[in-house]
């Protein structure tokens with residue numbers, strides 16, 4: 001009998017996949033990897049190891065003995081002016097998460113529903129006068145900025161600022177060459193954000209309003225201001241672009257399968273539609289982890305210290321769980337997708353996104369424009385590896 005150690009394989013390396021393939025057609029890349037090398041080092045991602053099977057991505061997020069989030073080498077720390085809760089483990093992570101969580105639990109977020117309805121109505125009123133529109137700029141961008149300003153407690157911030165800050169934070173977090181010019185841009189955004197948080201904290205201490213900033217600032221023993229600031233930034237960098245992209249992908253899914261529209265009005269129909277949109281195109285395709293302790297998975301040795309990526313977008317297409325995964329289909333048997341992650345770092349914003357999308361924005365949009373359709377001869381381009389969504393969505397409104 002051969003010694004089991006002899007059967008151990010090193011992590012294979014993929015040299016065929018290019019960044020362009022990951023940005024353009026990641027679904028095809030993931031399908032191939034799931035079949036051939038589900039754990040693989042991708043040269044295109046500077047040698048990072050990716051995990052593409054749902055069972056494995058789930059393990060990366062939940063097996064805290066072997067995988068952690070604390071990473072001293074990530075450019076994210078430099079770009080955000082400190083470590084956010086997303087890159088902490090154990091008690092420090094729990095402490096910071098529990099400072100923010102009360103603002104995002106189901107009961108608390110219901111207070112925002114009338115304001116979300118109002119905001120959506122105002123945007124739809126503006127569309128009434130038109131026969132065509134690009135829903136990217138005319139709907140998803142202002143809605144995403146508008147609801148997050150309320151939920152975050154940044155009511156004085158202009159929409160373009162929120163998007164600019166989010167983009168610069170993301171650029172800085174992905175600045176793996178530590179290019180000083182890119183950090184100069186994120187530093188500038190940090191200075192603006194910090195000043196804005198300080199002004200808003202002073203207001204929220206006088207008039208608390210249940211927003212994330214208000215709840216963190218008014219805790220009995222609040223976190224240090226540096227931690228409040230970095231965790232506000234993770235909500236900006238991790239929610240503004242993603243909400244926009246998730247909304248657009250879902251509307252695109254529905255418009256390209258109009259037969260499914262009539263089922264949306266059935267009980268829980270909009271919820272199913274919202275979940276399918278989240279599964280179909282995950283706005284954040286992958287999340288990193290660091291290996292805390294060497295282990296063997298699928299006969300491959302995963303060494304301590306390695307940076308690994310859980311590709312949740314691939315998990316959402318895993319044939320072991322999903323039939324015809326590339327098809328947008330709101331009739332699927334309810335099953336958990338991995339778009340919001342899972343385990344200790346599961347997204348805190350899932351409920352508030354669902355409240356906006358499934359309970360307000362999608363039903364209101366399709367009620368107001370029952371004949372909504374994709375513009376003729378339009379090609380919807382869905383782009384991006386780290387962050388993914390339609391780059392425009394031209395529609396006919398009547």
Ligand code: HEM
Nearest residue numbers: 085086235239242243246283287339340341345347348349
């Ligand atoms: C469709 C929109 C969104 C998507 C796709 C999304 C996705 C994610 C994912 C995948 C993670 C886990 C990352 C990991 O495992 O390392 C995460 C974490 C997080 N998200 Fe979201 N998110 C969305 C909206 C929001 C919103 C609206 C908020 C807040 C208002 C938010 C706040 C957070 C926070 C604070 C974390 C870190 C949690 C922790 O580390 O304990 N997200 N998000």
